Amino acid sequence: MDIMKPGTAMSRAAAALRGLASNARGNVSLELALIATPLFLFLFGIIATGQAVWLQSALNTSVAEAARCASVNPTLCGTTSQIQSYAANQAGAGFAGSIFSVTTPACGNQVSASYPLAPIMPFMSLSMTLSAQACYPT
Numbered sequence: 001m002d003i004m005k006p007g008t009a010m011s012r013a014a015a016a017l018r019g020l021a022s023n024a025r026g027n028v029s030l031e032l033a034l035i036a037t038p039l040f041l042f043l044f045g046i047i048a049t050g051q052a053v054w055l056q057s058a059l060n061t062s063v064a065e066a067a068r069c070a071s072v073n074p075t076l077c078g079t080t081s082q083i084q085s086y087a088a089n090q091a092g093a094g095f096a097g098s099i100f101s102v103t104t105p106a107c108g109n110q111v112s113a114s115y116p117l118a119p120i121m122p123f124m125s126l127s128m129t130l131s132a133q134a135c136y137p138t
Helices: 008-022 027-072 080-091
Strands: 100-103 109-117 128-136
Touching: 027 080, 027 100, 027 109, 027 128, 080 100, 080 109
Parallel strands: none
Antiparallel strands: 100 109, 109 128
């Protein structure tokens, strides 16, 4: 009877552990699991940054074009609501006209915009406000 010999169970357990230690199956999936999380966070960060830069550029363009329209073309941009609507249409980013404000300071026709942005980032809660301002002489 082998079961009664001392050390037989221990040698079987040691042999099983040696077999597991030399078994390399599953290493790739473990390495992928360790690398995928920071890789995807980095990727989402790049996407969110690109979105913020694109939206800021759209805001800058729309306020500049709306301020110019208010000064040059009073037929198309004669009232505050027309200027806000024109700015929202110029953005190309789906902004509402309500984020734009129109004033007439000493510099001419000034259009400002403030847009709250909450980037989509997994495991993070970020928020920022994008703003742009342009003044065109009358």
